[in-house]
Amino acid sequence: NIKVVVPENKSYELRATAEDRTKATSLFIGNGQKVLAPFLGTLDYFAGMKMMNGMMKMNGDLDDMGMAMTLQKMDMNMVMYPEIHSTNYSFIQQFQRQSQKMNVDFSTADTSHWRFSKSSKPVVLNYNMLKAPFNTTLPKQDSVKTLDFELTGNMNRYLWTINNRTVSESDKILIKKGEVIRIILRNNTMMRHPMHLHGHFFRVLNDNGDFSPLKTTLDIMPMETDTLEFEADQSGDWFFHCHILYHMMAGMGRVFEYADSPPNPQVPDKKEAYKMIQKDDKRLFPKAEVGIESNGSDGELQLSNIRYQLNTEWRLGFNDKDGYESESHFGRYIGKMQWLMPYVGWDFRYRKGGHEEKSLFGQRNTKDKREAFCFGVAYTLPMLIIADTRLDTDGKVRVQFSKKDMAISERMRMNLMWNTDKEWMAGLRYIVGKYVSISSHYDSDMGWGAGLTFNY
Ligand SMILES: [Cu+2]
Known part of the structure; x- marks a missing residue:
């Protein structure tokens, strides 16, 4: 709560600004010449994020570098989101638009306090x-x-x-x-x-x-x-x-x-x-990504809660020669940062006239039809690259690296995957709406394709 005294012959602005400094709302107290409140500059939203990333150890603990911080005495907002410009143009424009819309004339207003001078820095309150x-x-x-x-x-x-x-x-x-x-x-x-x-x-x-x-x-x-x-x-x-x-x-x-x-x-x-x-x-969160492209369909269904995850991936060609395969995992995330997920799973694959395949480890596979159980660990590397190592009931070992949803531009995302069975995939999708993307990808089994990807 704050207590104000109504000024004589003047109308003082009392303004509340959103923490991100993009919008504000004002109240004028008193009658007479308007006196505008100082406005706050624009912020660098990512400076603090970069700094904090630098302070974060691999186990997710933050390293305060010996500063015993308490009661907001050190203004973390100022540290995390420093002002990049003391003049907030978007704010001034917003102010002018609003005053036109509301038919308020600010031409005679006192703007001498509008900008903070060096000597009148804002006072930041703390506990x-x-x-x-x-x-x-x-x-x-x-x-x-x-x-x-x-x-x-x-x-x-x-x-x-x-x-x-x-x-x-x-x-x-x-x-x-x-x-x-x-x-x-x-x-x-x-x-x-x-x-x-x-x-x-x-x-x-x-x-x-x-x-x-x-x-x-x-x-x-x-x-x-x-x-x-x-x-x-x-x-x-x-x-x-x-x-x-x-x-x-x-x-x-x-x-x-x-x-x-x-x-x-x-x-x-x-x-x-x-x-x-x-x-x-304890809520369960469903997630789906279904691609329907000229070379077939690939996609993923996932059900997860705070610790567990069940997911199924598939690659379905349009005919027996292109083949069909699916892989399912059930795993538990370990540790506070959840970088590690041991899992058990099962595979199914069918491809007519299958040729011999040889993995990087020299293990061979000639079967058209394959069903196997597996267990493995998925580990999240820096840059959110997933390193997935597994062993199946046929004795085959596979190491796979993948990275999903790399932001290439605001609406463009890239997926990459490579594994020791010499399979690889590269895909791009352009986000059209919340649930739909235009997508194209190359898969070492299915070749090129383009179409739509739906996600939930
Ligand atoms: Cu919280």
């Missing part, structure tokens, strides 16, 4: 500036329960967790009335997370000591460590979660449960209610 109007120290307690919560996850498979566990993968945290719960929160991801607790105010420990502020949400920046504490003075179950709801539904949360709680008439079936919360991060 260390907050001071409670009264002493917030919690009553002395016999027992303090300290919890270490490391916020974890990765963007690649959209996994968001606490201590690499989702809500459904972890137990409720049992607390007792009268206890002090202290949470040491560390953000080991590349995103900020507004962590929210239901039913309680927590203290955010800062330099104001006894007057540390009370909050219900703490927005924690990458690499920061913050300490929160609250008195357990309720009953029942309470949710602590990231308030970016996509993250919450992916599993970034925990449930606190008070021991010996009386039944809550508002939640008649507590077990069922808890199941509903757990359901969110």
